[in-house]
Amino acid sequence: MNPNDPLPIDEALPRLLDALRAHGQAVLQAPPGAGKTTRVPLAMLEAGLVAGRILMLEPRRLAARTSAERMAETLGEPVGQTVGYRVRGEAKVSRATRIEVVTEGILTRMIQSDPGLDGIGALIFDEFHERSLNADLGLALALEIRGALRDDLMILVMSATLDAAPVAALMGDAPLITSEGRAFAVETRWLARPLPPRARLEPEMAALIVQALEECPEGGLLAFLPGEGEIRRVEAALAGRLPPDCTVRPLFGNMPFADQRAALAPQASGRKIVLATAIAETSLTLPDIRVVVDGGRSRRARFDPNSGMSRLVTERVTKAEAEQRRGRAGRVAPGTCYRLWTKGEEGGMAAFPPAEIEAADLTPLVLELALWGSAEGLAFLTPPNPGVMAEAQALLASLGALHQGRITDHGRALAALPLHPRLGHMLQMAGGGPDAATLAAVLAERDPVRGAPPDLNLRLAAIANPRGFEENHPFAVDRGVVERIKAEAKRLKRGEARSAFSPGQLAALAYPDRVALRRKGDAPRFILSGGKGAVMEAGTPLAGHRLMIATDLDGDAREARIRQAAPITEAELRALFGPQIAWVDVCDWSRREGKVIARRQERFGALVLDDRVWPDAPAEAVARAAFDGLRLLGVPWTPAAARLRARVVLCREEGSDLPDLTDAALMDSADWLLPYLSGLKTEGQLRALDLTEALRALIGWDGMQLLDRLTPSHFTTPLDRRIPIDYDGEAPGIALRLQEMFGVTQHPTVGPKSLPLRVTLLSPGGSPLQTTMDLPGFWTNTYDDVRKDMRGRYPRHPWPDDPRVADPTLRAKPRGT
Template sequence: MKPTAPLPIDEALPRLLDALRARNMAVLQAPPGAGKTTRVPLAMLEAKLCTGRILMLEPRRLAARSSAERMAETLGEPVGQTVGYRVRGEAKTSRATRIEVVTEGVLTRMIQSDPGLDGIGALIFDEFHERSLNADLGLALSLEIRSALREDLLLLVMSATLDAAPVAALMGDAPLITSQGRAFPVETRWLPRPLPARARLETETAALILQALKECPEGGLLAFLPGEGEIRRTESALKNQLPDGCTIRPLFGNMSFADQRAALAPQASGRKIVLATAIAETSLTLPDIRVVVDAGRSRRARFDPNSGMSRLITERATKAEAEQRRGRAGRVAQGTCYRLWTKGEEGGLAPFPPAEIEAADLTPLALELALWGSAEGLGFLTPPNPGVMAEAQALLTALGALKDGRITDHGRALAALPLHPRLGHMLQTAGGGPDAATLAALLAERDPLRGAPPDLGRRIAAITNPRAAAEHNADRGVVDRIKQEAKRLKRNDKPSDFSTAQLAALAYPDRIGMRRKGDAPRFILAGGKGAIMEEGTPLANHRLIVATDLDGDTREARIRQAAPLMDAELRALYADQIAWVDVCEWSRRDGKIIARRQERFGALILDDRIWPDAPPEAMARAGFDGLRVIGLPWTPAAARLRARVDLCRQDGSELPDLSDAALLENPDWLLPYLSGLKSEGQLRNLDLTDALRAYLGWEAIQLLDRLTPSHFTTPLGRRIPINYDGEAPEIELRLQEMFGVTTHPCVGPKALPLRITLLSPGGKPVQVTMDLPGFWTNSYADVRKDMRGRYPRHPWPENPRDADPTLRAKPRGT
């Protein structure tokens, strides 16, 4: 082993090795730049802690390659001897390999194919703070394997910024080893004031880079930006402004490995400026970096289970990410970190980024768990959301990967492919020919024609035809990666019997879209969501499309890639899922019942016809749904009946609840009375009284009439409706009609006094009383005095107790 300079992790290695010897498990927390990635596996190998291979997991391919090469260099060997690596599509290992660095997905495949992990002595989860979905799954499976099959299996979780205590607890209170040292101190500098609201990230980052180069004249500079687009725009903003001898090196995941190496390699002369995404946060070695510029943004994928779509969002970096980036400046010498925010703003940063399991599409995870056999008892640091998992399982069932919750042979085949289950299903169904392989590789990669019209055919042409690639200004790096992946995926040379649109529809049956009526190119997707396409594109005029890439907007997603689909092509694929459906429903928009016969595929209506002989019961139920929208039409008579019932219920009578909520819960009581009512106007004119009386039943009506009679009978024999809505039962009638009444009227067994509003001959209230004898004694004389002048032809006797009730006026001239 070549002699190496001491690193901060060295002081923690003895404690770590002792913990692994004692417990076979440990959690190591060490700050960025401590050297854990390259020192720890070699120390474990030298200490002979296990007899099998040491497998170290990295979240990114670049980190896996780079760390393996660095360890091999330390041993004075080429990579592939004692230290090797294996990533998707590439491996450098041999029989002599004792330390193998792999990406996390590789471990999942190894576990699924060999749960006993034969020949593996130790698993190291590096950079666990990134909380990738594969890392969480790999740790959960490893813990179960260790518990059930391999007590001797060493497990080590390493992290730079993660709160490590919960991980140690998950691992059965594994020893927690902390390395406090840092290679070199790093000074942090913040903005003096917040950026203006309209500031452009790239412009401000470029300005901060120029300031940092001026203030820190030594060493390379590493700037963190959220994505390739921001990197390219910042690079453009820096052109013609950099000091002599400065070279810009972009670094992001979709670059070729050769270009990534150029960004990582030391520069012979001048200063290197690396513009990188979060890929540079991990265990990469950038040997000449002494200055970090952090733009303070991170790009993350967010999955919406309701729409089945993911979208990338750019948001503020977290404190943990900022600390990880800051550490890059102190690996080789004392460094400086410039942050594109003020010190005061730092307090508002979230402590950690969300775990991928909280925000990602869980369909691949659901498939892996189904292949494993059961998720019950698996220890996840963050358990998957049950609702999101249910959506993922529903998609797998639709793809034929699951049946009754269990994995099928088709599902096992999908799990063996290095593809999302959607794309694996397409490839398997199409037979693995070149057409399907090319499309699968294309849909799994970044768009090679970013910003071009959303025609999927253009992308296929750019991959298969060099002239078309040049014509459409395709990204050559992306095209080359798609071609290489397509070669790996291709299983036979026979072209597919399916068109490009049909292949896409196999992968995305829920994103088959139909154009809505109207001028704007809006579509309804089979899964029920809406999508919109830019006007003027040829695809916008097609009746059916398959959307293969959308921006994930939850209200109305923008279509970025799609293929036109013929009606016959859809029917050839999904004839068993296309069916005629009888629809009898209330239309909010039209305010009436709509009775149609519709041919449907998911939410798409392929054909729509009038249903002239819809059953009366279906029409009545649709009318009741209309009442749920517009509300029950309470006529005065129906309202009085409900008020009487409410009063009896308050007194303890066991009568049905006639509140709107209760009545609208079950339609059966009203359906016989809705026959022939089809529009909102007809429903609003409905009198509920007879339906309510039938709902109450004969015995209840008898009880109601006894306890709360509906009418008061006047001395003249007229029936006056009693209103029970107020604080007391109430009636209104002409004052003269109550002449001769000497006892105040009461109702019901509790003798509730009526609140009587006495009216003038003109129908105006003149007195409200609940004590009619008292009114005759005390107030009547004043009322009589006032009313005689206004209504001289009506009787106003001095003693109303002895007068006869009347509604007549005196004859003229008397």
Template sequence: MTQTLPIDDALPALLEALRSRGMAVLQAPPGAGKTTRVPLAMMESGLIRGRILMLEPRRLAARAAAERMAETLGEAVGGRVGFRIRGEAKVSRETVIEVVTEGILTRMLQTDPGLEGIGAIIFDEFHERSLNADLGLALALEVRGALREDLVLVVMSATLDAAPVAALMGDAPLVTSAGRAFPVETRWLPRPLEARARFDQAVAALVVQAVEECPEGGVLVFLPGEGEIRRVEGLLRGLKGCDIRPLFGAMEFTAQRAALAPAAAGQRKVVLATSIAETSLTLPDIRVVVDGGRARRARFDAPSGMARLVTERVTRAEAEQRRGRAGRVAEGVCYRLWSKGEEGGLQPFPPPEIAAGDLTGLALELAVWGSDALPFLTPPHPGVLGEARALLTALQALDGAGRITDHGRALSALPLHPRLGHMLLRAGGGEDAALLAALLAERDPMRDAPADLALRMAALRDPARIEREGHALHRPTVERIRAEARRLARAVPARPLGLTLGQMAALAYPDRVGLRRKGDAPRWVLSGGKGAALPAGQPLSGARLLVATDLDGDLREATIRQAIQISEAELRAVHGAQIGWRDVCEWSRRDGRVQARRQECFGALVLDDRAWTDAPPEALARAALDGLRQIGLNWSPAALRLRKRADLCRADGADLPDLSDAALLSGEALLPYLTGKRSEGDLRGLDLLEPLRSLLGWEGTQLLDRLAPSHFETPLGRRVPIDYEGETPGIEVRLQELFGVTVHPTVGPKRLPLRITLLSPGGKPVQVTADLPGFWTNSYADVRRDMRGRYPRHPWPEDPREADPTTRAKPRGT
């Protein structure tokens, strides 16, 4: 090790921590050299008994790290330093340091929890918080506590808040390395980018500015994905003295290595990269970073089972990682496509995959392990984990009690999502199933083609013919898929069952079988209950049934990106056990009536629909009640008056039932009165008076009549209805009819005085009072004086309290 790196000063403290505690968390900023220095230092220290495993989040990073360490030792890869990634391994009996991708550790632990022959595990770039890294650390900590106290664990990170990780590891020592090797100047935009500005053009312009202002060294440009990389590449084509090199995960390894190689003499290298270049990889000669400020992340919605890619602003941690790339070989400059004022709005860290990703694979691994009680840095959300287990149960990987099945164990051994592993095993392996599994696990090799999955399978079998037919193919992706299919075919003993592509897709995606909706638009309802659509004019637009194997993740109505047609007979052949009849009696809002149907269903799909002619009356009544809940109750004046009386008494503490709309519609009191009522017209004609009386019962009715009678009986025996609509119950009665009444009438448990509107003999209001005795004493004389002149033939005694009530006028001549 001739070149001095910042990490070198921290290595003694790290080794001492491992010697005393066997575990440590190493925090070192980008460019410190931790990926290559730490494993070699651990090997040379003599502390580790057995091999040293180092986990890397990406295949390119794993291979590159192994090559750099082997070069440092002056050896070829496969000697003391080797690597193992999916589909390729370079290790030997002499290998001491083995660099692996993160999922490989999980397989090793599940196969051999004692990790025989392994002395140490290094979790590199842990700040990326991949699901496999979180699971691997949790499993390793459990193994160390129960089986392998001598197992050395090191967690390395560039930007992670390391204290929680150290606490998770039993307050393991925290070792911090010095800053990056060279200072980096940061340059922001003078003002925020205009909303209407095109991102690709803005990045390209900033790259041109960086090349002009910084004449030395290579330029590393961070972009969210391949699409943006290709567009910026086109805008920068012909940039004088610059060699434009894309770098993203789906590229062939030879093309990736070209991006990592030094620039040709007289040329400046401009690398257009995704987040793959944030960590681990060494890019020689980079002096300038141009950060577009965006990152692409997967967001998973557990209820729908759909994932979608979203483009978001980078976090401060990611921006710092990217900035550090400019200071690895000399002083550098970082250009940011945002203003300094916008920096405060950035989130501190990206969300861990365990909090935002698909947990189906994790749920399967936990079932194989036999325990959920693992020390996770971020525990998985119980609801999302529950959805994952529901899918695994549907895939027969878990039994009804949530225990792993033999089929589930077989799925866990395959390097595939459980959906695709289930498809491969249930189809009996074979070339077609392996090819389809590899295709669905990889990026689309025909992204601009129609959505038909059969077209892609044909392209994998005969790429030249498909290209002759005018379709564009991404050949490197095609070759990756074919190579992976060969590996999968070798992993599963072939006993093909002759299933069609549609049937195999339906095995993998039982929740994404789509039945075309009525109408001209190409729209489907999926068996999982969500909606999906195709752009008009696609070959699959007329398909009655299809399986959507790739969707854009829109939760309202997803756009289908890949699908395959399936017939009903094919669906029944693979999912017949899940297809069954159900009786449906429900209110149809569209038709405004009760619908009683017998339906043959697969999930949310209705494959056959018939009239249910002998539906039981109770089911019909319950559907009608649902209709009432939607259209609302129609109150007659009499029913409304009864409810008002009950409300008054209940408000004053009387023990009477709640007669509100909500109470009536939430219970079953109305069911006996809905027999035979099937339409909206029937329901709007429902008289609520009888149901209310039934709900009150005999005792309640008696109590109500006593406390809040419907009528007030005058001294002449006439029944005057009491109005309970206003704030205070009231009556209207002719003044003379109350002669002789000396006690004011009341209602309710608290004896609330009635509001009495006293009427003249002609029926006009004369006075409103809630104190009739007081009226006789104080106001009657003035009313009498006025009324005698207007109605001389009617009696107006001086003392109404002693007079007889009457509604008659005096006989003529008296």
């Protein structure tokens, strides 16, 4: 395709340039293949809109290189003149460069080193719909710079599938320009039935590619796969099954640029089959593609709490991604798209992929924000989760990168490294030598020896000598991963001096919260210094170690399985974290033993390295631990304490301001009960505790006077006996022998409101005979029936004809009378 051929974006360029000229900001929405990536920067340059350089951000290195080359070709120049690029580890720019294409992380570094962006007149955020963390941060910083320092800074956001209206609103209602684009018709073909649950992706994709080549005899074929491993396996599965004129070209991010260029270049003869990752979804031109085979999977960065960093995970594609992939078949001519799923399965697909800020590790973002100075006022399209931000701040504080929320000199050094702060901290503390650089690269990459035991030292041995490792171990080494690790280690290395730290110590520098101490018992179960539990498969060589660093765990929230670890000795741990290892006096309630445990423990985080009895623990500490036990056991309500509480409840219902004696209120603070817990250490002692005196002290003298006046604790009988009044019912109540109430002709009441008592009259044997709130009525209407039933059963007790005039008594007649 001639670089000067008309493209769909051309019709929208005048409107876009006018908007930028008038407002200095705009959002451009254009479908894949419209030509926005290569046309827009050149049009802005030609129109003279920008005094300085135009900086265009691309989410991938390959897209940055190829788009720069395409624009340079349009101008008839080599890359590095008017148009250049800058990616990690490589730059082609000169003093003449006016358009510089960079990857997104480079913009963040440029802003942090020069907030005024001296010499830069415009920022273009290309493919913003991918919503990478760096793009979101870059736009937020750019908008703040424009608002505070550079009102002349031009900002353009370009997107293919994103709902662009929210972006325009974020930018202060910037003009929204839409290009309809132009694409040839693409026929979509789905599977007739779903794949079996255990079907493997690679053989199914290989079969579908062969089918597509047979049914579509013209043009190249682009197959989408999640990653390099799947690409290599599909390539192997296609061997011997393709027509002789077919050439297979892999395309993924970590392959040499020359090989990437070969995958993108037109095929001189025969048919080209490109096996690509999501790198081929946008920004790249593959001019001879007429057929797309979509495997329906994509690999994206997700925060993995098990490794403590972002990892690549394989997920189902979204509808937006599937549509972008489909459009690749209709760039130059009508095409066909084969999908490795049924049409009915599309209903369960998400509409758009989540923004990286919603799912990624936010530790690098928090570090960048601390370096910037403040996150307040920054405009994020999707605000970061406050809880995740707080966790990231805690981690950075533990690494010494933050102090009281502010960045330290060490934090500034970590921000300058192209590494996760964990690994950057390890590299810095180890002096940047080859050992630390290699381990950093190993921990940032996928496992080079899958299926091997979890010992990290095995991985380091495989990196150092892959062939020798395979000769001595029954595990295959992934040579591609090994080469990437070596290349990354070479780039990270800051010096030649070998590290004084062991691999376990280096890993502990990166993961101070993952030091694992084996628990007592036969099973290899561990407690991590961060407080979580972990377990290792029994029989593995590391399982017998007392201490190790867990660098990778599975997702079990209760007790994670250790998938990768490095052993460390206690001496090595003390040499590394000596100032953080301290003796702690512990006086706690042991739920398991049901008593107060007082110990003196030497701790590193949640790990107990030494444990001794604390015989002279202060009485208050023991009492507070006993109170914690009482919280677990529940308030021991004796009858007397329960009656006191019931009186208080009744008074509070009447409007008094007496203390709240509910269980929740009493257990909220220990101070009221501590003096009464002295010497109590066991569950049995706590369950036998009578709270009455403690509650009376809590109520206070004035409160008790009010309580005694409004709700007396006792009723005095005609025999001057004090009967406790039960207030824990619909009405206050007493229970006493029927004979003790002889002579009472008015129903008893209580308190200033003369509340009638609920009187339960008992037989001489203590059984209830009648409960009444009208004693005179009982004497008149019911007593005779009770007398007839009871005097035969209790003949020695008085049962007078008229109880209203009889004397109260608790005595029985002498025997024989």
